[in-house]
Amino acid sequence: MSQNGPELTEKSVVVLDAIVSRIPWIVETKVWRELESRAAIGRKTYGVPLCTHNGRDVSRDEREEILDALAYAMQDILEASDSGEAERESRAWGRLAAYVAVLQSGWEVLAR
Numbered sequence: 001m002s003q004n005g006p007e008l009t010e011k012s013v014v015v016l017d018a019i020v021s022r023i024p025w026i027v028e029t030k031v032w033r034e035l036e037s038r039a040a041i042g043r044k045t046y047g048v049p050l051c052t053h054n055g056r057d058v059s060r061d062e063r064e065e066i067l068d069a070l071a072y073a074m075q076d077i078l079e080a081s082d083s084g085e086a087e088r089e090s091r092a093w094g095r096l097a098a099y100v101a102v103l104q105s106g107w108e109v110l111a112r
Helices: 015-022 024-028 030-046 058-082 086-110
Strands: none
Touching: 015 024, 015 030, 024 030, 058 086
16 A cells, blocks of 8 residues: 555556446435445545455455444443433344344354
8 A cells, every 4th residue: 555545556547446346226315415425535545445455454454344333333232321312223123134134144254
């Protein structure tokens, strides 16, 4: 990785472009707007969009991001419980359960 961001290669593909080409209906969803927003933050931070073959350990990054999401879901559960927001707490439990399921089902793959 260079000081200005990841060092890309001729094999590098912009991940956001790949999402659109492989999941074209996503551009009609709220998820797409959030993806675009996150991509803009990444471009501002690293100077380039998220690309393949960027020198990072993608399995490790993915696993760590899911673990962070699980911790954030628990934070939301605790804060919602403290403020008596039962519906918010229930939604957060659903997210936490989904993250645990992803990690359990794919842990061997993600842990490589």
